[in-house]
Amino acid sequence: MTDVRPAVPADAPELVRLRNLMFEAMPSMAALAGPGPWQATAEQILRERLAVPAEDLTMPVFVVDAPGRPGRLAACAVGTLEQRLPGPGSPDGRFGSVFNICTDPDHRLRGYARACTEALLAWFDERRAGRIDLHASSGGEALYRSLGFGEYSTALSRRRSY
Template sequence: MNADTAPTAEAEPHDAAGRTPVRAATPADAEAIIRIRSEYVLSSPLTEEWVRRCTDELAPRLTPEGDARAFAVDAPDGTMAACALGLIHPVLAGPAYPRGRAARVHVVATHPDHRRRGYARAVVSTLLDHLADVTLFELHTSTEAALLYRELGFSGSPALMRMTRRSQPVVGAAGAQPDSTWVPPQQYADSLPRAAAFVCLYATDEDDRPLQLHSVYSPGHPWHMIGGAMDLGERPWDAVVRECREETGMTAVGPPRLLATVYGQLRAQRPYSTLQLIFDGGRLTDEQIRGLTLDAREHDEARVLPLAEWEALMPARDFARLRAVEDARRTGVAAYIDTWGDA
């Protein structure tokens, strides 16, 4: 996405109130959006065949029934000066996105002749206003344009990744033939796996009975450890400290000690991998356990039980993870699980 963060020249055209006239894009704008993406967003322009294919795909998605929404600013000659395109898709609902809708800001671009006039800000702001019921967004942006997105409420992180399957050996891999074709950095970054990262804190009472929290929103996983998803740009242990404070009112004390790494492969309803890092939360006194302050929006009970008694209260894979973590603490050998979520 190109940078167009602040107006430095008289923007034209303007409406009667002096604002940039932004309009909703229609299926007839599909080719113009594809061409502006090809020229000013992608590292290599599309061929005419790919322009046609992408146009044919995008046009029906720009209808009211489709999953694409776009807004544009027209130049005085009627061509497209700037546009922002968002693609909406369903996700599992969560506290931060209760409607289970997410949007990828797929294209934000301004023709070079019309940059530095605030057009990108205008089309992105209109797109976000239009998607008022969407609270989970993702995008890739340039360093130059990052300030604009921060001002609009986005936060940046290298944790957001996409994956494309390679048809050739990775450059530099053992035994692979050297690839003489240079790959642009963004293209290479786009080929890397995309994953969601989670952290957990395993705590017990002084008799080594695991502490678990009862979820109010996840009937499929009713009991689980303290923890949650990492925020963009957040370090794993910082995420543990934050989640512990938010969920229990307790301050996690380091130094960090990793007990287990849990990997989940992507599935049809989850188009990304998951990575869980489980840390040792130590042994809590009865007074500390009684003093836990739960967030009622997430949990309604904290309970300690002997390990064996947890088996009947949770899915088999959850108990297998809990048992592996208990073994890791007892033996001092970190656990590794790479079948999380497998059928």
């Protein structure tokens, strides 16, 4: 059995390292991956968001430690919980987003990403998130489908780069 745990603020540098590995593996982002000011900002946000009391947490992060490598992470799953106004399709108005699932290349094919993602989905279920969205890479699509994800149409999106 894989030992999954909630991330703590001290995990922030490793979470940023894994996030960069995820970008390196994405054809549309690979050229942008690597050192940059986004990493310090991401680390700061993670430290702050992971330091809140459990009942106030809106950025859940689950990790697997790298076996035999203290302080190193093998995998992670990161999400956010958003409170929207309730509606007929979501009586509690809670929506989840999954945006960072990554396994270090040295630790792939051991079920770590699945274990982290299952822990994240259980966390969302405990909070009654009516819908959970993610954008799947081709490498992760089979995993997410096996966990119950499918297509959901969003009519329009607006994107800006600052």
